[in-house]
Amino acid sequence: SRLVTLVGAAGYAAPVVTGATPATGPQSGEAVLTVLGSRFGTFDASVHARVGNTDCVANVWTSDSSLTCKTPYGVGRVAVVVNESQSVGIDNVGVLPSAYAYSGPFPSSVNRTNAPFAGGATLTVTGDAFGREDQPLAADSLTIQVGESSCTTTTWLSATSAACVVSAGIGASLDLTLHLAGASHALSSAFTYDGFFVSPSFSTNGPTSGGAAIVMVGQELGTASSPPAVSFGVFAAKVAWTSSTSITATLPAGLQDIDGSDVTINAGRPMTIASHFSYDAPRVTLVSPTFGEKAGGLRVTATGQGFGGVSNLANVSIGGRDCRTTAWVSDSSLRCETPRAAKYGPADLVYRHEALRGSTPAEALALHPGSSALKQAAFMYREYVGPAVSEAKATSVTFTGTSSPAAEVALADGTKVEMPEGAFEIPVVFNLKRQTVYTAVVPSETSGQTLGSDIFTFDIRDENGVAVVPSKPLAITLKAGFQRRALPPLPPTGSSPPSGSSLSARSSLSLAGAPGRSALVQR
Helix, strand or coil: CCCCCCCCCCCCCCCEEEEEECCEECCCCCCEEEEEEECCCCCCCCEEEEECCEECEEEEEEECCEEEEECCCCCCEEEEEEEEECCCCCEEEEEEEEEEEECCCEEEEECCCEECCCCCCEEEEEEECCCCCCCCCHHHCCEEEECCEECCEEEEEECCEEEEECCCCCCCCEEEEEEECCEEEEEEEEEEECCCEECCCCCCEECCCCCCEEEEEEECCCCCCCCCEEEECCEECEEEEEECCEEEEECCCCCCCCCCEEEEEECCCEEEEEEEEEECCCEEEEEECCEECCCCCCEEEEEEECCCCCCCCCEEEECCEECCEEEEEECCEEEEECCCCCCCEEEEEEEECHHHCCCCHHHHHHHCHHHEEEEEEEEEECCCCCCEEEEEEEEEEEEEEEECCCEEEECCCCCEEEECCEEEEEEEEEEEEEEEEECCCCCCCCCCCCEEEEEEEECCECCCCCECCCCCCEEEEECCCCCCCCCCCCCCCEECCCCCCCCCCCCEEEEECCCCCEEEEEC
16 A cells, blocks of 8 residues: 655635734834634644734734734734644635734924025934834834925934934924834924025916016015016016015916926025915817808817917917917917818817827817816808809790699789689799809808809799798709800700699799700699
């Protein structure tokens, strides 16, 4: 017989860790920790716990769902791990991430509360739970921050003190923050840089037309004869000095910056507050004219606000296509020449900041709504019928057909035609109005207009001579294939309605004219 051993082929399920109490403890360790969970074994099994990467001291199995131990030294927030050794030498592990937090660091005082703005001064911070000099992980070492700037160097002195060499900076009543292994605690309003400073608490937006009064407060803000210089982005403001702790800047006319404008205050040295200010977003309120031809080329004026208090290269699109040209007129007015449209119908108008000319209208609106503006259905692309010229022609025509019931119509010159019930043949002489219709987009500005079709129309009037509504004309429209030439007026010689038709309110008949020409009469 043979004996075959399969290592690791069977084993107990891994422990499950569900909690740890207490959830915090001192960095020095020695705190009694109770670990809760399941599958810790049904007798005094060889299970043990780790806090972070360090084994607990004096592990004591309590039950299948709990054990106790004393915590080792540690810093930051760490995982609690339960490890069960199997008889075949394989460990089962249960982990509960971030289950335990070592307390600290706790700053309580600093030896000096101010220093020159050039930096270089050494601060000594005292408190508790500053960790060790030889932290197991370099990333867990103590660091100190003044305001938003880290010290150029941080030196651990003891578990209760550390030194920091401050970097150059500006600001008053800044927090002094200690960081250790992901845990942070601050000493509030602990430090001030000497020299001028402006608090970033002033207004963050204003109109592109400028003129708003923006009050700034700080320290060492110059004198009445020599106040600080202030600019919003690249636009310089007028400054009125109030006191060494207060000035008022008059917002200059400007233009939105898609990422916000830096505000720079200079009182012998510059202080810049990055992306603090933004001009009000643009808005389109009116477009004139509101319609034009699909071919484009029409000059349109967009009225609104926030187009920039200074000349700029803003862009306007209509129907998703950039205007042929866009011209800035003022903060409230832009002009553009309409692009050729892809289709007839309503089209949105979109204004884009000059920095967004490389973006599509949709991208600009989605990514930079504060620097773009949308006017929905602002413009209508429609078929445009240009000017018409007309002349009256004396024409004779004979109506033949049937009518049921009897009907009476009046022609354009007032001639009345009575159509008795039944078959009829009525010769009539009347004035025929000929209209020549042009398809020019902008007749006053476009040369080389294209000749369209000729339309011959009758005015239909009731028995009192009052014109019928325009939707009910009697019209003769030239059929396809007719070629307009300088020919004598159309002399219809007769008519021949289809069999069984009648010239009632909705009747039609064919008119036979000169060779090569025919027409359709409709009411």
